[in-house]
Amino acid sequence: MHELSIMQALFEQLQGIAREYGARRVLKFRVEVGPLSNVVPELLYDAFMAFRAAEPLLEKAEMDLIRVPLRLRCADCGEVTEPQGFRMVCGSCGSKRVEVVQGEDLLLRDVELEIPEEALNEQNSES
DSSP, X not given: OTHHXXXXXXXXXXHHXXXXXXXXXXXXXXXXXXXXXXXXXXXXXXXXXXXXXHOGGGTTOEEEEEEOOOEEEETTTOOEEOOSTTOOSOTTTOOSOEEEEESSXXXXXXXXXXXXXXXXXXXXXXX
């Protein structure tokens, strides 16, 4: 299950963000998962729950998994459409000359942190 290693990488990113802002813990974060990202959202969630149980930084965290649809741009007509089923063709003109413009990625978005007052004051004084 490579979702554990993916969660490890996400955790390292969250640690870095928390350190940068002097946060005590992560409260919430959003992850966007595309159908071509090679990630099974349910398994990623299970991996998150394992990390949450073991890591104080995540002990109260919530993870929102957002499934983003696959979108294709047609080289012939220029339309951006969602494929029907597994056929990688333009939904507008039927051309097979398409490129993926959304749905291959796994992206960390919107991190909500618990930041102590003293860390906020320190950041404000540096600005």
